[in-house]
Amino acid sequence: MRGRGGGNRHAESRDPGGASTSARRTLRDKVRTERYVPRMVRHGFRATVPLLVLATMLSGSSCAGDPPSLSTPPTQMIPSAGVPRSSGITVTPEQLSISDPCGLLSPPALSGFGRVSIEPGSQFTTCQGAISLADGGTASVSSEFAFRPHEGASLTPVDRNGVTVYDAPGDSNGCSRYIVVSDHATITVTAGLARRPDLLCDIANAAIDGMLPQLVRGGLQPADLPADSLGEQDACRLFDHTEIRRMTGIDARQVHPAFNGQGCEWNTGTERGPSVLVSFRRTTQPKIDERTDRAITIDGRTAIADPWVGGALKLPSCEVQLVHPPLDRPTSVREVEQLSVSVYTEAPEESNCVPAIELTSAALGRLPRG
Structure with a gap:
């Protein structure tokens, strides 16, 4: 039996970022x-x-x-997140727990890269976006609520419009950005699956910029489940x-x-x-x-x-x-x-x-x- 994305559920290999292939x-x-x-x-x-x-x-x-x-x-x-809470935001962990992760991905913020479609992820705490790039290729972008940034990620705090965003180095597999809401709550944005790896961090940054206004004012879209x-x-x-x-x-x-x-x-x-x-x-x-x-x-x-x-x-x-x-x-x-x-x-x-x-x-x- 195979999972949502196809392939063998029982495979044991991991990608370079530490994520599982099953x-x-x-x-x-x-x-x-x-x-x-x-x-x-x-x-x-x-x-x-x-x-x-x-x-x-x-x-x-x-x-x-x-x-x-x-x-x-x-x-x-x-x-624990292992890094200080992101400055400049007012959103709380309690708000995050009842919010829709898809409400944070803004198609207008990503439209400069191509046509954008957004849909809920396989987990209730994830949302998946697909971008049809101008060169005919595709890229993915996701938002996820989690305890902490990806394990082992090398994080650099960066100020983006008054908000501390934690950047992780990008590579050909993907590029991630993190907003730390509390010691046990993190918003993760990851871009990947593009034939042009040079675009991935630009896509992740654009996705972050699109959600910052909500995080600053503390008004998130409810999950409404x-x-x-x-x-x-x-x-x-x-x-x-x-x-x-x-x-x-x-x-x-x-x-x-x-x-x-x-x-x-x-x-x-x-x-x-x-x-x-x-x-x-x-x-x-x-x-x-x-x-x-x-x-x-x-x-x-x-x-x-x-x-x-x-x-x-x-x-x-x-x-x-x-x-x-x-x-x-x-x-x-x-x-x-x-x-x-x-x-x-x-x-x-x-x-x-x-x-x-x-x-x-x-x-x-x-x-x-x-």
């Missing part, structure tokens, strides 16, 4: 570097899984029995460490929330240790396109269980992707909100599907019905 690795990294903002999570029902599918998966389960609960909660890992949207939920509030251990056998020592509660990872604090990853995203309807994929239904919701054998960087895993109420985008592309639950343990990949399905069922019972 949707799963990208989400896992985001959970470790983005912001936690509490959201309301509603009560509900317990979902069920077809007995034939569940019986098949249980035959290889590594989670027999219910381990005793842990008394010590895991440590919440929320990274329905109350039952996954974009209004908090993944870390779906489970506590005792449930994670009971359902998976994993003794979580750390919890890594994503910005605005849009993902959460429970792990043992080691790079290749067992973990549980929950994330929310906007994407196309999941499809079976690998031999190991399984179509399942959980309380009437379409879902796919996707086991994987693991690799040098990741343990064997199973990801369950479950469809939330569909979305209609301006481009008329039929998309869905998706709950993704992945379990990584040192066990046959099929065995990981049992706790992944159980966790997904429990999560569905705690999310609004939609």
Whole structure:
């Protein structure tokens, strides 16, 4: 099964900037570097899984029995921006948490480069723009709300119209600019995918200049999501460490929330240790396109269980992707909100599907019905 942009979700390579080439690795990294903002999570029902599918998966389960609960909660890992707040802005982290990242990308500010189109990103905290350049090529530009600038970025503070903007050196892969709203909230603008790398930093700067008036006066466009949207939920509030251990056998020592509660990872604090990853995203309807994929239904919701054998960087895993109420985008592309639950343990990949399905069922019972 492949992610939003195509390609193999299980690839382990990274680009020079530290970003992942796989949707799963990208989400896992985001959970470790983005912001936690509490959201309301509603009560509900317990979902069920077809007995034939569940019986098949249980035959290889590594989670027999219910381990005793842990008394010590895991440590919440929320990274810091590592640089001072940008001067000259009045916008607050609270405003950012309820704002639409697409409201910050201004087509008029970018129109000097070509025809601009803007649409929501696959994460509720991202927005994607495409620019049809005058020379026939294309470029991309994105805005993203995150905990901090990209890990390892070399930052230079630059004054742009009275606002401190943190510049990172550009290269042929992209160019990023950062507005630091607080120690745990950052606006990232990145330009990339152009045949003319010399334009990338100019595009990023233009995008920043286009959003500065909103940031200075503190008036941001609200996200305006329905109350039952996954974009209004908090993944870390779906489970506590005792449930994670009971359902998976994993003794979580750390919890890594994503910005605005849009993902959460429970792990043992080691790079290749067992973990549980929950994330929310906007994407196309999941499809079976690998031999190991399984179509399942959980309380009437379409879902796919996707086991994987693991690799040098990741343990064997199973990801369950479950469809939330569909979305209609301006481009008329039929998309869905998706709950993704992945379990990584040192066990046959099929065995990981049992706790992944159980966790997904429990999560569905705690999310609004939609």
